[in-house]
Amino acid sequence: MSALEKQPDHRHWPASLHLELALRSGCTRLVRNRHLGPLRIQRPFHPEASDCAHLYVLHPPGGLVSGDDLRLTVDAGVSTRSLITTPSAGKIYHVASTGERQRQTTHITLAKGSQLEWLPQDNIVFDGALGELGLRVDLASDSRFFGWEITCLGRAAGDKPFRKGALLQRLELYRNGKPWLLERTPLRATADILNSPWGLRGQTVFATAIATLTHLGPDQQKHALELAREQLGQTCAGVTLTRELLIARLLGDDSETVRNQLIRFWWALRPLVFDRPACAPRIWAT
Template identity: 35%
Template sequence: MPCSAAMPRDAPAPPFRHQRADGAFELGFAPSPRGTVLRHLFQQAPLRVLFPNPEPGEPPTAALLNCAGGLAGGDALRQSVRLEPGARATLCTAAAEKLYRSLGPETRIGTHLSLGAGAVLEWLPQEAILFDGARMARRMQVDLAEGARLLAVEMLVFGRAAAGERMRTGSVLDSWRLRGPGGLLWADALAFDDPEAALAAPFGFGGAEAMAMLLLAAPEAEAMRDLLREAGAAATLPRPGLLLARWLGGASAVRRAAGAAIAAVRGAALGLPPRLPRLWTT
């Protein structure tokens, strides 16, 4: 009988490869005689999208869920949302996202938001918690047609604050590109690969546990700047019709401040109930 070749005893073992998550979703909303409706849905594990019944006065709400319970190094998420002209929608995460310590590769998160003329979108994920050793590379691209309105909030927590953990190793890349009918409106990027030094820098994060950013693209931006400044936020107008506000501090305090700003801005600028979406409070 023919003999099969055996691997020599001293041959190196093949490298161990961890299974990595490759999640994705695509959402498409369009107006109809009965209001905004879902026209397109694609989802790929571990990402799932749920559609709870909206509260009175609220637009259709999509709840984004990571069934894996968190993200590790080498995982990738691809997220796409498109609103047809005149559509309105709110997107939230069902809970805070957790990014675990990486063994080397980055966790990659790519998001593309596209708003047709007169569309209104709220992008309101809850905080992303970066464990010590996490390596995040997150990129956001937004395309706004004429008259579109966007309220977007992102929050990062540097370590498991409730457990007293600080992010001392790892890396962060958080990039934004916002485009309108005439081209690029705003670009921003946060990047560091020495969290212990970056977060402790007195002219950087100053020892803050967390940061949050609120972006509003709407004609009411200037009025909202004054409203948020009165509430103690660091708010500015990078250009007419575009509001940017930021918070630094303890994780709980930053979440409370960002939540209060969301409620105030959605009520005054978007004509929605001046409260947090239900997913933020349940």
Template identity: 30%
Template sequence: MTAGSPQHQRADGGAEIVFGLSGGRTALRHLYQSSPMRVLFPDAEPGTAIMGALVNTAGGLAGGDVVRVQARVEEGATATLCTPAAEKLYRSLGPETRVGTALHVGPGAVLEWLPQETILFDRARLRRRLEVDLAPGARLLATEMLVFGRAARGERFREGFLHDSWRLRMDGRLRWADALRIEAPEEALEDRFGFAGAGGFATLLYAGADAASHLPVMRDLAGPLGAATIPREGVVLMRWLGPAMPVRAALASAIPALRAALFGLPPVLPRLWTT
């Protein structure tokens, strides 16, 4: 008799969060969480919105893990969601890691989606989807960053798989869609007409009726590694490509300035980005 292949334990969980107004202030209305996700509520900086910290208690995600996050900000409320550290995607033995995020922002509400970077270990396999629905008058500031390998170890993301997609709906209609698919990382990341050897790639998106008026500021904030454009009415998009640490520094510099310009918040990073 021969033993069969070992069956590894996989995570399958997530979180549901709802914020709404209570007595003129944003408060938590609903929370559901299941392992490996937990949501903590650290004190926010003075003058900033209520903050939810999405914590992966497993310390990283492996092949076959499934994580789902749903967040809703009700009419007139303002909230921030971020992570306390970079998310690590470990080497997979074959299965994909699946991450799905759905964000719903009510009329006149504001949501900041500001997770820290996702690090793709060599041979990681990730399929991730972000879906956003904005009601009339809603506004969103969202970021995501990918790091291709563990730079401190001299590791590159040479084998594996990545499919990362965004879908943004405004007033119930699809306004912007984007997808990044990499099936042969070493070739795609080294191609001079692709990623040209970059170690990091970051996206920042602002969606709101006043988006076009902020394009000049966002272009100034893009710096030498980035650029900003308006892909569709009501959407401004910034992207950076280059070495991982300078890309993260550029993103971390842009976020405080935009929080102040867009929402009148203090020009600081969420505390979890700096502790």
């Protein structure tokens, strides 16, 4: 059993949300919405001319305290089109004296011909936090995915740096049940990786964005790589194209700057990845 599949500890206030999407009369619909605890979703929106459904995941408490365990699972049915985002940043607070970790895991499954965009706002790791963040995406051979994860260590605006604590971050992509990309990033506040040239270089914000390009030919994939490098600018720590995955790494000292760079990256790449123009979620304008 993987870390993303462990059962929650019911001594605490567990929160889970299970969403199922299916194609109905040519439009993507939310056909199942099962929740436990303070993890909900607003009604789906359809702001595009296409059948794409926009969904906003809400966590009213606004952050994780000691022992909290948030679990989101999404089953995107055959030929569905969906975009999932959050209205505000997630927060991982200072742990209590018991030292119990805070966990947030997301498991997305894409069926044949489905397309999904995972575009949450950043996760802020407070000084003294002991957090675990996990994202797993299971894709069919012809499904398409674009997603990002943005992490902010400490609160620079409040002069509250990340001096103690730890974060374990996992990113897993599987295609047809086989590993496609597996990353495990353990970060301790006192570790060399935070300040070393081969690590975060003293920056407090880091992000990873991924786009699947299996449906594109070699020339189009090369064009996507060049376009990505052009869009990301100075925050870009590197863009690679490997095994038909476009992977971008960003570093910065301001989460808004990094996020805006990612939005420009997504805006430029969406027509290539999903064959439709970008349409920003309405919640981003509030």
